[in-house]
Amino acid sequence: xxxxxxxxxxxxxxxxxxxxxxxxxxxxxxxxxxxxxxxxxxxxxxxxxxxxxxxxxxxxxxxxxxxxxxxxxxxxxxxxxxxxxxxxxxxxxxxxxxxxxxxxxxxxxxxxxxxxxxxxxxxxxxxxxxxxxxxxxxxxxxxxxxxxxxxxxxxxxxxxxxxxxxxxxxxxxxxxxxxxxxxxxxxxxxxxxxxxxxxxxxxxxxxxxxxxxxxxxxxxxxxxxxxxxxxxxxxxxxxxxxxxxxxxxxxxxxxxxxxxxx
Numbered sequence: 001x002x003x004x005x006x007x008x009x010x011x012x013x014x015x016x017x018x019x020x021x022x023x024x025x026x027x028x029x030x031x032x033x034x035x036x037x038x039x040x041x042x043x044x045x046x047x048x049x050x051x052x053x054x055x056x057x058x059x060x061x062x063x064x065x066x067x068x069x070x071x072x073x074x075x076x077x078x079x080x081x082x083x084x085x086x087x088x089x090x091x092x093x094x095x096x097x098x099x100x101x102x103x104x105x106x107x108x109x110x111x112x113x114x115x116x117x118x119x120x121x122x123x124x125x126x127x128x129x130x131x132x133x134x135x136x137x138x139x140x141x142x143x144x145x146x147x148x149x150x151x152x153x154x155x156x157x158x159x160x161x162x163x164x165x166x167x168x169x170x171x172x173x174x175x176x177x178x179x180x181x182x183x184x185x186x187x188x189x190x191x192x193x194x195x196x197x198x199x200x201x202x203x204x205x206x207x208x209x210x211x212x213x214x215x216x217x218x219x220x221x222x223x224x225x226x227x228x229x230x231x232x233x234x235x236x237x238x239x240x241x242x243x244x245x246x247x248x249x250x251x252x253x254x255x256x257x258x259x260x261x262x
Contacts, residue, residue: 009115013107020108022115028053032116034083036108042083044116049088055246056223059210060148060181061089062244063227066237067145067179073097075144077173079131080151083112084124090146091122099124100141102134132161135169143175150183162196167203171230180204180228187221190260197226197261204228208253209260210241216250216260224260 008023018037025031030047033040043053052058064086068074073096078087081103090097099122103109106128118124125141127134131151147170151161160166170180182200186192200207206229215222233253242249252260 011107011111013105013111015105015107020111022111025053032083034112034116042085044083044085044088046116049092049119052085052089054085055212056183056225057085058246059225059241059244059249060086060183062241063179063181063210063225063237064090064146065093065244066234066240067177068094071095074146075099075142075175076146076148077138077142077144078102079147079149081109081112081126082150083116084118086148086150087122087124088119091119091124095121097123098141100127100138101125102127102129102131102138104128104130130160132166132169135173139173142173143178144173145175145178147174147178147180148183149180162192162199164199164202167200167228171203171228174230176231178230180226182226182228183223184226185221185223188219190215190218190224193224193226194260194262197257200226200228201261205230206233206253207257207261208233208251209257210249210251213248213250216252218260 008021010019010021012019021035022032025033028045031045034042045051052061071094073094076090076097076099078101081101087099087101090099101124127137184193184196197207208227210225214220215224242251
């Protein structure tokens with residue numbers, strides 16, 4: 001039974017040791033929620049893939065919107081597939097885009113694609129394996145305008161990915177205008193956020209972050225979206241990204257980022 005049937009579906013994932021479920025969003029017709037071990041992980045709107053529900057994903061999508069002229073195809077790499085929300089978004093808003101995704105858990109990926117199929121015409125190559133060690137395998141599909149890293153949550157981030165060498169390798173897969181977009185979920189005092197911003201600064205010419213203003217106090221748990229660019233910062237982004245929301249959104253870069261990056 002697929003999620004199109006409107007029923008809650010569960011599967012035990014042996015690799016994770018937990019149950020995954022897909023169920024309809026009772027508030028948004030045509031949308032579904034992926035949960036693992038009872039915790040929400042992803043939100044997918046099959047009826048309108050261009051609608052992104054989670055705030056941090058909307059902030060990432062806003063950067064994707066600016067990376068190239070509206071509607072033009074791009075090459076995108078997703079490290080950590082989840083329910084492929086952003087891959088669906090790019091396919092819907094930029095038809096003809098070529099995408100790749102790397103996911104560690106085969107059972108999770110199979111379950112997601114069975115319950116939440118990709119739209120016809122989506123050009124997405126799937127790779128099973130560790131996000132870092134699969135970089136050489138996906139390199140031939142680049143260079144990428146966008147690389148999305150969405151596997152960090154809390155202090156137990158995998159050390160071989162939360163490392164300057166990883167960021168330098170990822171930077172090497174980007175086109176000159178490309179951006180690495182990293183979702184970092186963390187708790188006070190944002191130790192993981194601080195370490196990752198320092199690592200990114202060692203690999204990119206420009207590093208910026210998008211988040212709710214309260215996150216910059218380092219007194220609240222939440223998500224920060226980090227942006228790494230090989231090229232100089234596009235000045236038009238300074239006003240455009242906070243204005244795009246979700247509101248309120250604060251952008252910090254340069255010396256304004258020093259209190260977080262150290």
